[in-house]
Amino acid sequence: MTDTVRAQYEAFPYPERKPTDERKRLITGSPSLPVEMDHWLWGGARDWSQPLRALVAGGGTGDALIQLAQKLTDAGRPYDIIYLDLSLAARRIAEKRAGVRKLSGITFVTGSLLDAGDHAPFDYIDCCGVLHHLPDPQAGFNALANALKPDGGMGLMVYAPHGRSGVYPLQDAFNALLQDQPPEKQLKAAKRIFDRLPGAHPFKRNQRLVDHKGGDAGFYDLLLHSQDRPFTITALIEALHTSGLDYAGAPEVMLYDPTTLLDGESDLDPIADMQLAEDLRGTFKTHIAYARPKGQVIAPPLGRPDAVPHLRDMDASGLAAHVANGQGLTIDTAGTAFHYDIPADAAPLLQQVDGIRSIADIAHSQTNHAVWAKVEIALCGAGLMHYSRLLE
Numbered sequence: 001m002t003d004t005v006r007a008q009y010e011a012f013p014y015p016e017r018k019p020t021d022e023r024k025r026l027i028t029g030s031p032s033l034p035v036e037m038d039h040w041l042w043g044g045a046r047d048w049s050q051p052l053r054a055l056v057a058g059g060g061t062g063d064a065l066i067q068l069a070q071k072l073t074d075a076g077r078p079y080d081i082i083y084l085d086l087s088l089a090a091r092r093i094a095e096k097r098a099g100v101r102k103l104s105g106i107t108f109v110t111g112s113l114l115d116a117g118d119h120a121p122f123d124y125i126d127c128c129g130v131l132h133h134l135p136d137p138q139a140g141f142n143a144l145a146n147a148l149k150p151d152g153g154m155g156l157m158v159y160a161p162h163g164r165s166g167v168y169p170l171q172d173a174f175n176a177l178l179q180d181q182p183p184e185k186q187l188k189a190a191k192r193i194f195d196r197l198p199g200a201h202p203f204k205r206n207q208r209l210v211d212h213k214g215g216d217a218g219f220y221d222l223l224l225h226s227q228d229r230p231f232t233i234t235a236l237i238e239a240l241h242t243s244g245l246d247y248a249g250a251p252e253v254m255l256y257d258p259t260t261l262l263d264g265e266s267d268l269d270p271i272a273d274m275q276l277a278e279d280l281r282g283t284f285k286t287h288i289a290y291a292r293p294k295g296q297v298i299a300p301p302l303g304r305p306d307a308v309p310h311l312r313d314m315d316a317s318g319l320a321a322h323v324a325n326g327q328g329l330t331i332d333t334a335g336t337a338f339h340y341d342i343p344a345d346a347a348p349l350l351q352q353v354d355g356i357r358s359i360a361d362i363a364h365s366q367t368n369h370a371v372w373a374k375v376e377i378a379l380c381g382a383g384l385m386h387y388s389r390l391l392e
Contacts, residue, residue, distance in 0.1 A: 004179070004226045005133060009060075009087035011183035012217040017061045019096035028313075030251040030288045031155025032056075032064045032126045034071050035310045035355075035388035039380075040249040040290035041124070041153030043298035044307050044387030051078035055122045057113035057144060058130030059083040062094030068126065069103045075390050082119050084109045113140055120147035128157040128288075131239075132229050138239055145243035145293070153248065154291045161230040162278065163285035163334075166203025168230075170194075170223050179226060187220055194223070208285055208335065234275045236287050245291040249300070251383035252288075252333055255281065260338070283335045300387060302376055303369075305360035307387040309353050314384060320350040331382045340378035345371050355391045 030036060038046045052072065056065045065083050072079045083106060085091055091108055098106055109119070113130060116122075125144050134140045137158075144154060161168075174193070178186040194212075197204060203223075211218035231239070233256065237247045250256060258266060258277040266273055278284055292298070301307040311319065323329060324347035330339045349372055352362045363372040379385035 002135060002227060006086050008183055008220060008225070010089045012187075012220045013061050013087060013090040013093055014217045014221045015061055015063065016215040016217040017063070017093055017097065019093060019100050022066070022097050022100040026067065026070055027063050028067050029063070030383065031128070031157065031290060032068045032124075033312070033386075034068070034075065034077075034390050035386040036251060036312070036383070037124060037153065037155060037290070038388035038390060039300050039386035040251075041155075041292060041298070044301040044304075045389060048075070048077045048390050048392075051080055052123050053121075054079065054081045054124040054126065055116060055119065055144075055147065056081060056083045057116055057125055057127040059085045059094055059126075060087070060090050060129070062090075062097045064126045064128055065094055065106065066097050066101065066103070069098065069106060070101060073103060077390065079105050080107075081105060082107045082109055082122075084111055084113055084116065084119070086110065086112055114143045116143050116147040121149040121152070122147055123149055123152045125152070125154040126156075127154065129159075131156065132158045132231065133225065133227050135227065137229060137231075138242060141239045141243035141245070145240075145245050148293060150293055151296065152293070154245065155289075156291065157286050157288045158236055159228065159230040160278065160284040160287050161232060162282045163206075163208050164230060165206045166201060167209065167222060168228070170203055171225060171228060174224050175226055178224070183220065183224075186224055187216055190224055191219065208283055231287060232275060233278050233284075233287055234271060236289060237271055237274075240289075240291050241294075244294050246294050246297045248290040248292045248297045250287070250289050252381075253383075254338060254381035255284070255334055255336070257381075281334065281336065300380065302380065302387075303359070303373060304387075306358050308355065308358050308389050308392060309362070310355045310386050310388055310390070311350075311353050311379070312384050312386065316350055316353045320347040323347045323350060329378055331378065331384070333382060338378075338382065340374065342374050342378060343371055346375050350375065353385075355388075 038044050059065050131137045131140045174190045211222045256274040256277045261280045324344050326344040328341045349362050363369045
């Protein structure tokens, strides 16, 4: 990471967070939710009695770190997490957030993710919003891949081009005009210019871009970044393969299926199919993915009687009540609404999902297993249900 990028994050730690807010909320998201990690990386069958040794590479102000540590603490599971970032300002905020929550088991390190091997090996590596900011992103992929245990896995996020329409022309313009000024002056000048942009500018017409409205750090990171390279899903998978990793899945896997946009099935290979979906939908701002060492991908345990389901961001009783009306389920994500014909018979099954009961416990009969399969297609495809033995 260049000195220019380091200066940005010292001046504007990202994302903008107040440590005292930890007393009233926990920020959650993909990747690095333990049950989601288990679902995509370990077939929903990780032995969580064994400590999870994890690296948060480029941890920023600590969202992934705090989420992972708090979720494992709540579940009573042992862990050893290393936070690694070049920005001292960001590290201080992450440390304060962990302190407010009284989280232990965390080691804070100031340094580059390219040195991840100095702290290896890891069961799990989180790297969100960082690889696309490196002078050589592939060097970052390689360093992280080499720091994984043979049965480890990685959760990552990189920017995608289509949903960030309008961002890159503005980055180019602001960098050409302002790059020799300190970050604070760049921000003030860029905001004045931004207010004069025509309403027809692609950025102003892109309703999915909101980071610049959330504070100075968000504005700077989105529109003034000096080093920002987006990845298509094809380019992301190629980078993983080059580093010795295989793509293991995405939280909202249904978004990468183009079938609902076509007259029938495509005859393309799986990666080309995913790229087709990205190009046709045109709204992806990021790609969130899980990866494992080559040849080590374990499929999620869909339909397996011993798999234990967990609902994400939903109350089982509320979801069951909604499904009981017989009108199915509509899930809106990334600007697209997906409707699933889940029968009312699924309601009593959903009522039992508690992160402890298995499919065998919930769906006793063959008929119930057929109903459960429809639940699984909808909720697992949307990243709203995962299989894990975290609480077992």
